[in-house]
Amino acid sequence: MCGTGIPGREVVTVATARADARVLAESVLDPEMPLLTLADLGIVRAVEVTADSVVVTITPTYSGCPAIATMRDDITGTLRRHGYREVRVDTSLSPAWSSDWITEDGRRKLRESGYSLPGPAPRRGTGPIPLTLTVRPRELTCPNCGSAETQVVSEFGATLCKAQYRCRSCLEPFDHVKEI
Structure with missing residues (x-):
C-alpha cells in the first residue's frame, strides 16, 4: 500500500492512504436512507491504514441497527474495489451515536427530501439512563x-x-x- 515499486508511479504514504480510505468509507450510502452518506450521518469514527490492511471503526445509529451488516459489507466492498485488499470494519458503541452528529449537509439533504x-x-448525565414509558x-x-x-x-x-x-x-x- 505504501509503495508501488513501479517506475513513474508515485509512492503513497500511510497518511494519504488513510485519508483516501476515510473518504471512500464515508462515501458509502446509508442503506436505510440512501440520500445520506455515512459522512452525512457521522457514523465513521476512525480509519487506520497499515502497509497491508485498513480498519474502519463505525458507530451505528442504534446498537441493534439492522443496517449495520449492510454498512459493513458496503464499506468493505468499496475499499476493496479501490485497492485495499485486507479490510476490517469494527463497531464501537461508545460513545453512543447522536443525531447531533448529522452534518449540516446531511440535514440539508433530509430537509430537501x-x-x-x-x-x-x-x-x-452520568449514571443510569432513566426509563420512560411515554413518548x-x-x-x-x-x-x-x-x-x-x-x-x-x-x-x-x-x-x-x-x-x-x-x-x-x-x-x-x-x-x-x-x-x-
Whole structure:
C-alpha cells in the first residue's frame, strides 16, 4: 500500500492512504436512507491504514441497527474495489451515536427530501439512563407546509431511527428523524 515499486508511479504514504480510505468509507450510502452518506450521518469514527490492511471503526445509529451488516459489507466492498485488499470494519458503541452528529449537509439533504429534522439530542448525565414509558414530546413542524399542528402516528417508522407523523393542517404524512 505504501509503495508501488513501479517506475513513474508515485509512492503513497500511510497518511494519504488513510485519508483516501476515510473518504471512500464515508462515501458509502446509508442503506436505510440512501440520500445520506455515512459522512452525512457521522457514523465513521476512525480509519487506520497499515502497509497491508485498513480498519474502519463505525458507530451505528442504534446498537441493534439492522443496517449495520449492510454498512459493513458496503464499506468493505468499496475499499476493496479501490485497492485495499485486507479490510476490517469494527463497531464501537461508545460513545453512543447522536443525531447531533448529522452534518449540516446531511440535514440539508433530509430537509430537501421531505424529512422533519431532529432537534438537539437529549443530554445525558452520568449514571443510569432513566426509563420512560411515554413518548418524549417533540416540537416540530410539517416539512410540507410548515405547520406546527402535527401528531405522532407511530413512534417507529420504516426504520428505528424515524417516527411517523401526520400534519393536521395539510393532512400529509411525514417521517421525523428522531433525536437520539
